[in-house]
Amino acid sequence: MSVSVALFTSDLRVRDNPVLRAALDCAYEVVPLFVLDTGISAAGFDVPNRRAFLMDCLNGLDRELRRRGGRLVLRTGDVAAVACETAAECGARQVHVAGGVSGYSQRREVRLRRLLEADGRELYVHDAVVTAQPPGRLTPQSRDHFAVFTPYFRRWSAERLRPVLGTPRSVRVPGNVRSEPVPSRADVKGVSPGVAAGGESEGRARFDAWRKKSMGEYAERADDLAGDATSRLSPHLHFGTLSAVELVHRARKTGGEGAEAFVRQLAWRDFHHQVLAARPRASWEDYRPRGDSWRHDEREITAWRDGRTGYPLVDAAMRQLLHEGWMHNRARLLTASFLTKTLYTDWRVGARHFLDLLVDGDIVNNQLNWQWVAGTGNDTRPNRVLNPLTQARRFDPRGEYVRRWLPELAAVEGPAVHRPWTLPERERARLDYPPPLVDLSQGADRFLRARGR
Known part of the structure; x- marks a missing residue:
């Protein structure tokens, strides 16, 4: 047999x-x-x-x-x-x-x-x-991988996906094969309190609900931090409880700008896989070295990890990570930019902290996204710096996201929630919240001088 x-x-x-x-x-x-x-x-x-x-x-x-x-x-x-x-x-x-x-x-x-x-x-x-398109199948002429996303995405979009495979009706397993008991979540110590449930049925239910309720608005609301309109499917893609191929097929069948924006994010995931397949060392070495002499200030790093930098949007995102083991993508970009370009700290420090907490943390997307933000990866604008105050005005204009994750600022009204240091001294004294860790303009200038502009 x-x-x-x-x-x-x-x-x-x-x-x-x-x-x-x-x-x-x-x-x-x-x-x-x-x-x-x-x-x-x-x-x-x-x-x-x-x-x-x-x-x-x-x-x-x-x-x-x-x-x-x-x-x-x-x-x-x-x-x-x-x-x-x-x-x-x-x-x-x-x-x-x-x-x-x-x-x-x-x-x-x-x-x-x-x-x-x-x-x-x-x-x-x-x-x-694991991906929608196999890493290494799509290559530019005379090169082993695409180094820039836009041409990769054009090629990726033109390629046909394999069909979705039928679900097996029966699985016959030899009766004499031993197995250890499958542990449960309750057996794991030290889990963040807000970590979502995993499993194939959970992932499929989450996608179905999000597709019906929010996919149509995804193109407009993907960066809305307080609205939380993203799919939150990244942990399921990481563990493979959902098929990227099936998600692309179903999104395209749904149609619309929101579906197209979602498919683009799946293509970004494939892009990073094909980069790392060709350059495995990019998981710990700079893909494009910039000659950085990174600073290492343990006090600043600890403040960043704990969500105590004095910049509310950065701190709210880091608190979300500590509580949920997940973070909104826009917040990931901002917190990574703050660490690498405002504090000028090695991207590997931040990538390791994310890997310690993220449910979806993996060597491919985590490391290469960190390199993208740090300017040592595939970003075509390696010296861009994300200003947390500008990001707050654009993506959390009413301060709802900040108040959700920073209870010490929950009672602060109006735009001051993003600039609590501008409050009168008596009000500031009542807040258990630190002053800004660094001046933003000084941090950005220090970074740009180090990079030689």
């Missing part, structure tokens, strides 16, 4: 999953395997917020498989070694897995292939599982 292994990584779903579909098509029985990777734990990337969301996703995947007669097989250890051992244990000739782009996932794939081939087994790596 033929058996195959579907090795789940960042594709924790049964719907539109080429890995699971291929494993089912080539064998009578399938082992749906997920390995709690000790390598990720050792590297410090197994942080509470993502682990809690992951436990939701694994329990959701197990439920979906059981509805189809199967179950999730969970084990802990080195992914390549455990997958090879599992294949040998159940007599599987093939292991199927989604392609990855980080240096870590590329090395893991090479090692897994070597171990399987030494044992007379085969590894099949599937594209367009």
Whole structure:
């Protein structure tokens, strides 16, 4: 009786999953395997917020498989070694897995292939599982990747997507394959109180509700901090409980400017994947070095992390991150610009803090977005500086976002909520809120001088 292994990584779903579909098509029985990777734990990337969301996703995947007669097989250890051992244990000739782009996932794939081939087994790596378009498929003439988004997006938009795959009706799993019990979110300590629920059914319900209620307004309201009109699907895309291919198809079917703007954001995600696939070292090295001599002031860094910089919009965003393990994209751009260009602190300091808290934090989008803002990545205007006061007037004009996340400023009325240092001294004394950490013009000038303008 033929058996195959579907090795789940960042594709924790049964719907539109080429890995699971291929494993089912080539064998009578399938082992749906997920390995709690000790390598990720050792590297410090197994942080509470993502682990809690992951436990939701694994329990959701197990439920979906059981509805189809199967179950999730969970084990802990080195992914390549455990997958090879599992294949040998159940007599599987093939292991199927989604392609990855980080240096870590590329090395893991090479090692897994070597171990399987030494044992007379085969590894099949599937594209367009984690992204809508496979990294490396779209390239400019005589180059291995697109370095600028706009030409990439034109090419990406002209390419046809693979069709959405049908959902399997049944999954037959060998009865004698052992599995560890799937932990729950309650087993994880140190989770931010507002971390959203994970899992395939949760992700699909969130997308359906957002598509009906807010997608049509997305082009106009994507940067409205208080309105919170974004999809909040990034954690589900990170863990693969939703298919990027299916989301593009469904958005295009919905149509309208909001759908087009949403699809553009999915293309940005693909863009970063194709950059890192070609340049894995960009996860920790400058993609475009600018000769920076970064400052490192621990007092300033701590104030930024804790949301105590004295600039309310920056601080509100950092408090949201601490509470939810998530942050609005506009706020991510602002807080990253403040750290790297106003405080002139190394982008890697901020990227590490985000990775410690973000549920959607990954090496691809987190690191390359930080580089984009820092001006060492793919931004065509590397020296742009986002002014938090200008951003506040544009994207939180009534101060609702600030008051939501900074209770110490909740009673401040009018535009003073974004400039509390302008209040009379007696009112300022009643606020448990610090003065500005730095002068904005001085910080920007210092940065521009360091970059040589």
